[in-house]
Each structure stands twice: as C-alpha cells, then as structure tokens.
Amino acid sequence: MSGTSDIAAWRARYPRAFGPTPMGRALRYAGGAVFLAWVAGSFWWLGITPERIWNGLSGLGVILRLMVPPSPGEQWVEILEGMAESVAMAFLGTFCAALVAVPLGFLGAGNVVTATLLRFSVRRVFDGMRGVDQLIWALAYVRAVGLGPLAGVLAIFTADIAVLAKLYAEAIETAEKRQVEGVTAAGGGRLAALRFGILPQVAPLMLSHALYFFESNTRSAAILGVVGAGGIGLQIAERIRVRHWDEVAFIIILMIVTVGIIDRLSAALRHRLIGTRR
Amino acid sequence: MLELQGLTRRFGARTAVSAVTLAIPAGQMVGVIGRSGAGKSTLLRMINRLTEPSEGRIVADGRDVTAMRGRALRGWRAECAMIFQQFNLVQRLDVLTNVLLGRLYHRPTISSLFKRFTAEERAQALATLDRFDLAEQALQRADTLSGGQQQRVAIARALMQKPRIMLADEPIASLDPRNATVVMEALARVNREDGLTVIVNLHHLDTARRYCDRIIAMDAGRVVFDGPPAELTAERVRDVYGVAEDEFHEGAETPALVA
Numbered sequence: 001m002s003g004t005s006d007i008a009a010w011r012a013r014y015p016r017a018f019g020p021t022p023m024g025r026a027l028r029y030a031g032g033a034v035f036l037a038w039v040a041g042s043f044w045w046l047g048i049t050p051e052r053i054w055n056g057l058s059g060l061g062v063i064l065r066l067m068v069p070p071s072p073g074e075q076w077v078e079i080l081e082g083m084a085e086s087v088a089m090a091f092l093g094t095f096c097a098a099l100v101a102v103p104l105g106f107l108g109a110g111n112v113v114t115a116t117l118l119r120f121s122v123r124r125v126f127d128g129m130r131g132v133d134q135l136i137w138a139l140a141y142v143r144a145v146g147l148g149p150l151a152g153v154l155a156i157f158t159a160d161i162a163v164l165a166k167l168y169a170e171a172i173e174t175a176e177k178r179q180v181e182g183v184t185a186a187g188g189g190r191l192a193a194l195r196f197g198i199l200p201q202v203a204p205l206m207l208s209h210a211l212y213f214f215e216s217n218t219r220s221a222a223i224l225g226v227v228g229a230g231g232i233g234l235q236i237a238e239r240i241r242v243r244h245w246d247e248v249a250f251i252i253i254l255m256i257v258t259v260g261i262i263d264r265l266s267a268a269l270r271h272r273l274i275g276t277r278r
Numbered sequence: 279m280l281e282l283q284g285l286t287r288r289f290g291a292r293t294a295v296s297a298v299t300l301a302i303p304a305g306q307m308v309g310v311i312g313r314s315g316a317g318k319s320t321l322l323r324m325i326n327r328l329t330e331p332s333e334g335r336i337v338a339d340g341r342d343v344t345a346m347r348g349r350a351l352r353g354w355r356a357e358c359a360m361i362f363q364q365f366n367l368v369q370r371l372d373v374l375t376n377v378l379l380g381r382l383y384h385r386p387t388i389s390s391l392f393k394r395f396t397a398e399e400r401a402q403a404l405a406t407l408d409r410f411d412l413a414e415q416a417l418q419r420a421d422t423l424s425g426g427q428q429q430r431v432a433i434a435r436a437l438m439q440k441p442r443i444m445l446a447d448e449p450i451a452s453l454d455p456r457n458a459t460v461v462m463e464a465l466a467r468v469n470r471e472d473g474l475t476v477i478v479n480l481h482h483l484d485t486a487r488r489y490c491d492r493i494i495a496m497d498a499g500r501v502v503f504d505g506p507p508a509e510l511t512a513e514r515v516r517d518v519y520g521v522a523e524d525e526f527h528e529g530a531e532t533p534a535l536v537a
Contacts, residue, residue: 006405007397009401010401010404010405011397017374017400
C-alpha cells in the first residue's frame with residue numbers, strides 16, 4: 001500500500017514513531033547491562049552457587065520424606081490450643097490496629113489535613129514504625145511484658161498501625177471531592193464532611209485491608225511464637241528442635257486449613273458488608 | 279456476501295436475538311435500529327463471535343463462520359472489524375500502538391508481544407491516523423484524547439486489520455453531536471472509499487436514514503423491518519413499534535443527533 005518513499009517521508013515527520021533515538025537505545029542497553037551486573041554481583045557476593053542450592057534441595061527432600069505421613073502426635077490438644085491462640089492474637093491485634101489506624105489515616109491524608117508540617121510529621125512517624133519489623137517488636141515486647149500472647153498481640157498491633165494508617169491515608173486521598181462538596185454545600189461542618197463525604201467512599205477499602213491483614217497475621221503469628229510471643233509458633237519450634245517432622249507437617253496442614261477458612265469467611269463478610277455495586 | 283441463517287441467542291430464559299435471517303451483500307452500509315434491549319448489540323457481537331450464537335449459522339462467502347475455531351476464528355475477527363460504544367482502546371498505551379494492535383493477526387505472536395512492528399506498518403498506521411486528522415497525536419497516550427478522537431483512533435485500528443466488514447456497535451452513543459457527525463462521516467468514508475461493508479447499530483432513525491443504504495429495525499430480538507430508508511416512513515415506524523417516531527426516541531437513552 002505505501003511504498004518505501006512513503007515510509008521515509010513518515011519517518012522524517014515522526015522519527016519517534018519508528019523506535020527510540022540512538023541515544024535512548026544506548027541508555028536502554030546500558031540500563032539493562034547495569035541491572036544484569038547487579039543481579040550477578042548479588043549472587044556472587046552472597047556465595048550462592050548451583051551446587052549449594054542442589055545440596056540444600058536434597059536436604060529438604062529428606063525432611064519432606066520424614067513429614068509423610070503427618071501425625072498429630074500425643075500432645076494434639078496443645079497444638080489445637082496453640083492454633084486457637086494464634087487466631088485470637090491475630091484478631092485482637094489487627095482489630096485494635098485497624099481502629100486506631102482510621103483517625104491516623106485521616107491525619108495523614110493530604111486532602112484532609114492541609115497543614116503540611118503536621119501531615120509531614122505524622123507520615124514520617126508511620127514510616128519510622130514501618131521500618132521496624134513485627135518480629136523486632138515481638139522481641140522487644142517479650143522483654144517488656146514477658147512471654148506469652150500479650151507480647152504477640154502488642155507486636156501485631158504496633159507493626160500494623162503504621163502500615164494500615166498509610167494504606168488508609170492513601171485510600172482517603174483518592175476519594176472523590178465532589179461528594180465532600182455535596183455534604184459541605186448542604187451545611188455540614190468539617191467533621192460531617194469527613195463522616196458522610198469521605199468515610200462511605202473509603203470504608204469498604206478499609207474493611208478489606210483489615211480483613212486481609214487479619215488473615216496474613218494469622219500466618220505470621222506462627223513466627224511470633226518462635227520468639228516466645230505465644231501461639232502455634234512455639235509448638236512448631238519445639239517439634240523442629242526434636243525433629244518430629246511428621247507433627248510439624250500436621251501443624252502446617254492445620255495452619256493452611258485455618259487460613260483458608262478465614263479467607264473464605266472474610267470474603268463472605270466483605271461481600272455482605274460492602275455489597276456488589278451494579 | 280454475509281448470510282445469517284436463523285441466528286438465535288438466549289441468556290438464560292431470555293431470548294435476546296430470535297431466529298434472525300439476513301443476507302448482506304458486500305459493500306452495503308446497513309443501519310440496525312431499535313430501542314435498548316432490542317438485541318442489536320447481541321446480533322453484532324455474534325457476527326464477530328464475541329458472543330456465541332445459541333442456534334443458527336453465520337456464513338461469509340460460503341465459509342461457515344459459526345464452526346470456526348483457533349486461528350481461523352482470529353482470522354475472521356480480523357476480517358470483520360469491531361467498533362465499540364466505549365471505544366475499547368487500551369488507555370495506557372499510546373495512540374500509535376493502539377492502531378498497530380490492528381496488525382496482531384497478521385504478525386507472529388512473539389514479535390508483536392515485544393511491540394516489534396515493521397517500519398512499513400508504522401508508516402501505514404501514521405497514514406491511517408492522518409486520514410482522520412490524528413497523526414499529530416500518534417505518540418500521546420490514548421486516554422489524553424477526547425471521545426470523538428478516541429473513536430476515530432478505534433476506526434484507524436479497525437482499518438489496520440484490513441477488514442472486509444466493519445461492525446460498529448453504537449459508535450456515537452457516547453459522543454456529543456459534533457463528534458458524532460465526524461465519526462459517522464468517517465464510517466461512511468470507509469464504506470465509500472475502501473468499499474467495506476459497514477453494519478452499524480444506531481439509536482436514532484435520523485442518523486440511519488442519513489447515512490445508510492439499508493435499514494434493519496429490530497424489536498424484542500426480531501427483525502421487524504428491512505428495506506431502504508425511503509420505505510421507513512413515519513407510518514411504518516408507528517406500525518412497527520406501535521408508537522410515533524418521537525416516542526420511539528424517548529425510549530432511547532441518548533440525546534438527539536443534530537446532523
């Protein structure tokens with residue numbers, strides 16, 4: 001349809017339509033080379049060789065073979081109790097964190113708090129708290145309040161406040177302005193504007209974040225137990241120490257089933273509370 | 279020649295399109311009119327096989343379209359290009375890439391996944407955009423364009439498929455009157471200059487009368503009128519729909535087209 005002369009003419013008019021400039025192409029290749037060097041360098045520096053991975057895999061194979069068949073062992077009541085404790089810890093920690101995160105989220109949202117200095121400081125506090133992992137909080141709380149689930153609940157609570165507050169602040173910032181304007185125009189004050197203009201828009205998102213965190217915290221509650229912060233983790237750690245891999249396998253299956261059930265329940269709850277927009 | 283033989287589509291208990299039989303010769307500009315829910319969209323989507331027919335056959339130049347699968351089906355879709363009410367451009371890609379998507383069937387899969395299109399295809403895409411006064415916008419993201427511009431990009435994408443039929447599903451329902459005219463003119467040009475068969479769903483009788491050689495009116499999934507625009511008089515509309523033309527338009531959800 002179009003001859004070579006046409007191609008040349010179009011290329012002259014819109015060179016960018018026919019691919020990047022030589023400069024852009026060179027930059028692209030250079031970027032790719034740097035990235036590859038980075039990946040290779042990391043492997044080298046950490047001493048990761050195919051041989052070591054292979055040996056590790058065969059060790060893992062031995063453990064997997066010892067796991068079959070999974071067995072609840074003699075102290076299965078303790079396992080069940082530990083699991084229940086983990087779920088309770090995750091629920092309590094997430095619930096309290098989600099509650100506290102709502103006002104903090106509003107404080108950190110640029111379209112709510114216009115005082116830049118205040119918002120900036122709130123945001124930096126979130127960042128600081130997020131910089132410290134849940135496990136570190138757990139270790140600190142075990143020293144502070146002693147072994148047991150309270151330390152775990154506090155660790156989940158502290159670590160999640162910051163993350164949830166940040167997510168909530170971002171959700172609030174994407175809320176539509178017109179709905180707020182509608183409430184203000186009807187004579188509502190600042191708080192009423194937040195309550196009726198913004199909250200209905202972001203509540204579904206806040207709820208799904210909180211439910212997702214609950215599920216994810218049930219999983220991470222296993223780790224908290226290892227450092228003595230209560231829950232199923234303690235049971236796992238003990239059984240790994242004495243190499244009862246079949247009982248470890250049983251606990252893992254129990255955890256997968258529990259998380260699956262929570263996932264199902266929270267999906268159903270989300271559906272009920274949020275409803276489907278038609 | 280495109281033939282529809284007893285084409286039927288049911289959604290659960292509801293019959294959207296009921297035993298439609300039509301023969302459309304090559305190069306015709308056909309307007310399909312009817313109120314919302316009359317089955318116009320389903321009919322068009324079945325021709326492109328975006329919706330599967332429950333019963334009946336589609337035959338194009340002796341080939342059974344309803345039996346096509348895999349690459350043959352993709353070939354058929356390239357051959358009968360589709361224009362949508364909401365344009366269906368990929369918003370985050372630039373206009374040029376959107377237009378080049380029309381070449382997907384004609385290119386090896388792997389190279390097209392890496393956005394490797396030949397210089398000739400790129401020149402062709404620019405030339406096609408230029409036909410609709412959009413070459414300047416080729417490197418902008420699709421979501422920066424107005425609705426009327428986006429619909430013209432969609433037509434350019436459709437033309438890159440080298441189609442023989444163009445199906446347009448309410449192409450002007452989301453546009454303001456001025457842009458609607460521009461887009462209808464573009465479709466008419468495609469019909470006149472490129473000799474494509476154009477089948478266009480419309481809400482408005484006036485638009486159909488103005489641009490089409492043949493009007494097909496649908497109601498509750500059935501064809502209730504099929505003939506040249508001159509025959510679809512105000513009396514016929516009243517016979518067919520049981521309401522006057524003005525009321526027919528009230529059933530439509532779009533503002534009247536000022537041509």
